[in-house]
Amino acid sequence: MKQFLDKYIGGLFGYLIVGGLATIVEWAGFWLFSEKLSIEYLLATALAFAISTFANWLFGRLLVFRGKQQQSLLREILSVYLASIVGLLLNLLIMFLLVQLLGVEKMIAKMAATVLVFTYNYLVRKLIIYRK
Numbered sequence: 001m002k003q004f005l006d007k008y009i010g011g012l013f014g015y016l017i018v019g020g021l022a023t024i025v026e027w028a029g030f031w032l033f034s035e036k037l038s039i040e041y042l043l044a045t046a047l048a049f050a051i052s053t054f055a056n057w058l059f060g061r062l063l064v065f066r067g068k069q070q071q072s073l074l075r076e077i078l079s080v081y082l083a084s085i086v087g088l089l090l091n092l093l094i095m096f097l098l099v100q101l102l103g104v105e106k107m108i109a110k111m112a113a114t115v116l117v118f119t120y121n122y123l124v125r126k127l128i129i130y131r132k
Contacts, residue, residue: 022055045095049084079128
């Protein structure tokens, strides 16, 4: 049990910090693109997600997964972005369902989508990209 806690839960707390920082980047980007630049909300979602994925990779590499890189920097970044494509698709689907079908306000829907995709992102990085 201790090994499980150290391996998964310990890293999860660090990733919560990383995720929080990336979430701030994503929400600010979404707000900027959607509200200030009047970009359609699904495109604004994709743009904000792409920028926050880079922030998530950078913060994660510096704070949580340091020393666990077993591949070139370019390959590592590409792996994170490829894994994030599924997260983006989930994000877009959740946004569409909440905004179009349920009438939820866009920023509230964005917050809900972020929370739901967070666990997926952590597990992919922990179990696939940075596995030992």
